[in-house]
Ligand code: RTP
């Protein structure tokens with residue numbers, strides 16, 4: 001099993017509903033370690049840059065508008081197969097299709113406001129971590 005890092009966002013809907021602690025508990029209970037964390041309120045430019053791969057999709061404007069609607073928590077998670085492990089904890093993009101016990105089943109209201117983001121591959125994890133965190137803001141565990 002490979003120790004990986006992945007990038008995670010608690011989106012504005014879940015922050016507004018006071019679910020930060022509950023979501024962090026899910027990560028830690030699953031054995032993922034939070035090795036960097038901060039709250040930010042994205043500008044339109046930051047949100048457009050982060051989701052650039054979706055810029056031609058019909059939902060892009062709504063996505064950027066939602067992601068700038070309030071503060072978010074951004075974090076780096078480390079652990080065995082962290083990229084896939086986090087995607088499993090999150091559940092399907094559309095909460096109506098998310099498996100029971102996943103974050104999106106429990107905390108998301110719709111496909112547009114779906115509580116969390118998680119990197120979909122190791123390469124995107126690396127890019128997304130670097131988009132939000134300087135090397136000195138990441139604190140690997142020594143114990
Ligand atoms: P995320 O990037 O936020 O972790 O979500 P994801 O990988 O599960 O989904 P992705 O395809 O990357 O889409 C990014 C976000 O765009 C919104 N979306 N809306 N209306 C739609 O058909 C639609 N499809 C995607 C979602 O909020 C999704 O999280």
Ligand code: MG
Pocket residue numbers: 118120
């Ligand atoms: Mg995605």
